[in-house]
Amino acid sequence: MSDFIEWGALGQVLVAGVLVGAGIPALFALGLRLLAGTTADATPVADPGEAPAPGAATATPRPTPLRLAGAIACLVVVVGAVATGLFVVVSGGH
Template identity: 40%
Template sequence: MFQLFGNALGQVALASILIGAGLPALFAFGIRALAVGSGGSAEVSGEAGKPMMKIVAWICFAIVLAVIAVGLAIIISSGFGYKVSFDHFFPTFIKK
């Protein structure tokens, strides 16, 4: 019984660390990458921008938005009597 409790506690702790701290950290990295990509007055050193970092920033923002959208889909679908399935990689709604 204690082993099951410890396993469940570990899973909850891992999910909370990834979502609770990982998403804001990824967003902050995206903001930093956007500043490096812009260069000039956005940087303390004032050096020229690196356009590749803008692409990295937008990828970070896209990942954050996708995770938020999936989370909202799970919450909203359960209110309508559906569940979200990831059987085919893409989330699909299935009647409970």
């Protein structure tokens, strides 16, 4: 045991940092991915061998209700984590 380092506390800070530092951005990315429609369901062009014209509008399907609910849940968790972090910082961190 070291007199200067509390290894248990250091481990807790490391785990919390990894979870918050990687977990919150991952949830945000997952929420955005769930909101995006799948390209497999997109409206096909007139000729499958022909590329769409530049500037042509392509239809992107809406996400299914299950994907929309998952996206909303992910983004609510992210907003809650950001709000909690702001609250802790503004209140002085105690």
